[in-house]
Amino acid sequence: MGFEDVAVQEASTARGNTLTVLVDLVEGRAQPVERGQLARDALRAASLKPDNVRFEASSAA
Amino acid sequence: MKVAFGVLARYAEVDEDSGLINVTGGGVDVFGVTRLPVELYTRFVLQLRYPESEAGQLRRVTMQVRDPQLKIIGEAAAFEITPTLGQYHASGWQGIFAVAGTARLMADSPGVHSLEFRIDGNLAGDIPYHVVEAP
Numbered sequence: 001m002g003f004e005d006v007a008v009q010e011a012s013t014a015r016g017n018t019l020t021v022l023v024d025l026v027e028g029r030a031q032p033v034e035r036g037q038l039a040r041d042a043l044r045a046a047s048l049k050p051d052n053v054r055f056e057a058s059s060a061a
Numbered sequence: 062m063k064v065a066f067g068v069l070a071r072y073a074e075v076d077e078d079s080g081l082i083n084v085t086g087g088g089v090d091v092f093g094v095t096r097l098p099v100e101l102y103t104r105f106v107l108q109l110r111y112p113e114s115e116a117g118q119l120r121r122v123t124m125q126v127r128d129p130q131l132k133i134i135g136e137a138a139a140f141e142i143t144p145t146l147g148q149y150h151a152s153g154w155q156g157i158f159a160v161a162g163t164a165r166l167m168a169d170s171p172g173v174h175s176l177e178f179r180i181d182g183n184l185a186g187d188i189p190y191h192v193v194e195a196p
Contacts, residue, residue, distance in 0.1 A: 021162040028136025054195040
């Protein structure tokens with residue numbers, strides 16, 4: 001699962017005082033997504049941990 | 062405009078109606094990866110604060126990653142925001158803008174990296190994180 005698999009509705013600009021955004025710092029692009037359930041779905045879909053990441057932690061551990 | 066705080070997390074989203082930030086597993090600053098180079102995904106949240114006089118002005122937020130040698134790796138990405146003072150804004154307070162997102166990052170080597178935020182080209186904050194090999 002990657003960004004290319006996430007169907008999102010692009011927002012032309014941020015509205016209000018919040019923004020949900022998908023940021024690709026490998027390809028160099030950022031994609032704001034619309035408010036509401038669609039934005040939450042896009043975030044969750046793009047949040048799957050890939051196999052090459054063994055763990056995420058805090059240095060406070 | 063500055064980054065008041067920013068964290069990486071297992072999951073994060075911003076509630077558009079209340080402006081509140083929902084975070085699960087916040088404070089991630091270590092990634093154990095099975096191999097290098099690696100691409101990884103992380104969630105992040107930012108709270109931006111700005112003087113009242115900057116309300117209504119278009120701002121360009123740029124994100125980029127620096128490796129342990131402070132070299133920029135990957136490609137910078139930018140998005141634009143136009144913050145407005147909210148309905149509960151009190152005169153004299155700073156304005157607030159909340160950002161939540163998912164970022165795709167890369168790392169070529171182990172060590173401390175930095176996710177850097179620039180606003181209109183000026184450094185506004187960064188989130189350091191450590192990439193360790195965990196075969």
